[in-house]
Amino acid sequence: MEGLERYRGIVQDFERFVEAMAAPLPVTARINTLKTDRDGLFCRLKEAKVAFWPFSWYPFGFSLDVEKPGNLIENLMGHIHVQEEISMASPIILAPKPGERVLDMCAAPGSKTTQIASIMENRGLLVANDPANNRVASLRSNCERAGAINVVVTRYDGRRFPSSKFDRILVDAPCTGQGMARKDFSVLGRWSLKRSLGLQRLQRGLLERATDLVKPGGTVVYSTCTFAPEENEAVVSWVAERVPQIGIGKVSIPGLESSPGLAEWNGHIFGDEMKECVRYYPHQNDTGGFFVAKLIKE
Amino acid sequence: MSQSSLKNRSPFSLLDRAAVVELMESRFGIPPAAFENVSFYRRGRNVWAFSLPEIPNLRCESVGLRFISVRGRVPKPTTYALQLFGRFATKNSIALSTDQAEKFIAGEGQRLDAEVEDGYVVVSYRGDVLGCGLYTRGELASQLPKERRIMNEVRKNCLSDGDCR
Ligand SMILES: C[S@@+](CC[C@H](N)C(=O)[O-])C[C@H]1O[C@@H](n2cnc3c(N)ncnc32)[C@H](O)[C@@H]1O
Numbered sequence: 001m002e003g004l005e006r007y008r009g010i011v012q013d014f015e016r017f018v019e020a021m022a023a024p025l026p027v028t029a030r031i032n033t034l035k036t037d038r039d040g041l042f043c044r045l046k047e048a049k050v051a052f053w054p055f056s057w058y059p060f061g062f063s064l065d066v067e068k069p070g071n072l073i074e075n076l077m078g079h080i081h082v083q084e085e086i087s088m089a090s091p092i093i094l095a096p097k098p099g100e101r102v103l104d105m106c107a108a109p110g111s112k113t114t115q116i117a118s119i120m121e122n123r124g125l126l127v128a129n130d131p132a133n134n135r136v137a138s139l140r141s142n143c144e145r146a147g148a149i150n151v152v153v154t155r156y157d158g159r160r161f162p163s164s165k166f167d168r169i170l171v172d173a174p175c176t177g178q179g180m181a182r183k184d185f186s187v188l189g190r191w192s193l194k195r196s197l198g199l200q201r202l203q204r205g206l207l208e209r210a211t212d213l214v215k216p217g218g219t220v221v222y223s224t225c226t227f228a229p230e231e232n233e234a235v236v237s238w239v240a241e242r243v244p245q246i247g248i249g250k251v252s253i254p255g256l257e258s259s260p261g262l263a264e265w266n267g268h269i270f271g272d273e274m275k276e277c278v279r280y281y282p283h284q285n286d287t288g289g290f291f292v293a294k295l296i297k298e
Numbered sequence: 299m300s301q302s303s304l305k306n307r308s309p310f311s312l313l314d315r316a317a318v319v320e321l322m323e324s325r326f327g328i329p330p331a332a333f334e335n336v337s338f339y340r341r342g343r344n345v346w347a348f349s350l351p352e353i354p355n356l357r358c359e360s361v362g363l364r365f366i367s368v369r370g371r372v373p374k375p376t377t378y379a380l381q382l383f384g385r386f387a388t389k390n391s392i393a394l395s396t397d398q399a400e401k402f403i404a405g406e407g408q409r410l411d412a413e414v415e416d417g418y419v420v421v422s423y424r425g426d427v428l429g430c431g432l433y434t435r436g437e438l439a440s441q442l443p444k445e446r447r448i449m450n451e452v453r454k455n456c457l458s459d460g461d462c463r
Contacts, residue, residue: 034382035381035382036426040426044424044426047424071448073403073423073428073448076403076428076442076446076447076448077381077426077427077428077429078378078381079426122335122349123335123349124349124350125349125350125354127354127356136359140359140360141445143360143363144363144364144378145378145446147363147378147381147382148362148363149336149347149348149349149362149363149382150348150349150350150362151360151362152348152353152354152356152358152360152361152362153358153359153360154356154357154358154359155357155359156357162355162356164354164355164356
């Protein structure tokens with residue numbers, strides 16, 4: 001598989017990794033607790049004879065045996081949101097609280113925005129930002145369906161987001177998306193080192209701005225759905241070095257298998273603290289691929 | 299209605315909460331307590347619900363949830379507003395059977411007898427709110443936004459009898 005060979009040295013069970021990358025992704029969804037509860041939703045699915053399997057690591061996620069989950073009435077009512085399993089990880093690491101001020105810097109189409117809104121119980125402020133005109137429509141539509149009343153949608157370039165202060169910020173950055181290959185195989189063919197390095201500049205700018213916008217004591221979570229260290233550890237370690245008030249926090253979700261972030265890659269030294277970040281590989285939890293880092297401001 | 303001071307010349311203006319809460323209470327019997335943490339704004343011909351009594355000083359595309367349309371003669375709650383707060387309704391609410399729900403989610407109108415006043419109603423199925431309907435002289439018209447409707451082929455297997463609530 002194109003572009004994956006470069007990860008042979010860092011991925012354990014490389015053959016299983018490649019095999020998992022070739023298999024289709026399970027259909028998964030998240031329960032929208034703004035509109036329903038777990039018991040009520042699971043009861044409805046049982047009566048509708050929809051087979052489903054709750055995640056072991058997250059009570060509000062489940063996989064289901066439906067070809068088009070978007071056509072379920074539960075989706076129409078906004079009781080569920082169809083979302084890839086591993087993408088539910090970053091809002092959990094972000095751990096927002098009801099009443100806080102939170103920024104979702106790269107928000108469209110809003111899978112994580114709506115998850116954050118439900119963790120915040122529709123209270124406080126959640127700014128969902130995305131400059132892409134064509135993607136903001138689906139962001140707004142998903143927020144409406146979820147019944148989010150604490151969301152404000154803005155369209156700034158995240159690098160120039162106006163001065164304000166937030167308790168928590170999620171930077172779910174644009175990336176080369178290799179981890180999504182199970183959904184769209186063509187991402188692998190489109191990957192090049194040049195694209196990774198081009199995105200790296202943008203990612204560094206976004207994450208650095210986020211560290212300005214977060215309050216002292218606040219948390220910034222950086223995530224991507226790619227394996228390329230250029231877009232992961234090379235971004236986080238660069239920002240942590242430039243911004244002295246920033247420390248790296250440990251990322252861990254009980255029940256999800258993961259690998260530590262890389263302390264070095266191809267001769268580039270990122271530092272041991274990058275091992276506090278996590279890499280989720282597709283063969284570990286039968287999901288897409290993902291990288292998550294947690295930055296804490298002094 | 300008072301104009302809040304907004305540096306970004308926001309087109310949103312704060313509304314008197316009481317007026318909106320009272321509207322929801324008089325039409326649907328929803329207790330005011332349901333809106334305890336909600337503020338209301340007007341922008342153009344819509345009332346929006348938002349979690350805070352102040353709009354952040356940002357160039358906002360949208361603030362909160364589109365809640366009531368005041369375009370027509372009678373204020374019309376959005377399907378999203380009713381999906382969120384309709385479960386607290388004590389009147390002007392219609393529970394549909396499976397056959398009726400099929401028509402409703404396909405966006406079709408239907409004749410049915412219901413003990414409601416003419417006007418906008420909360421429409422539910424198996425204890426959960428589907429959205430907004432318009433009831434006039436024995437006829438229920440679905441007000442589901444087009445992009446939320448579910449057509450023939452698929453709706454068959456998405457409905458089932460039973461009572462989870
Ligand atoms: C991985 S996607 C976000 C997915 C989203 N968080 C979700 O869970 O549904 C990355 C997003 O970053 C946005 N983006 C691109 N350039 C940006 C910039 N300069 N500032 C902020 N966001 C940007 C893209 O439009 C895209 O929607």
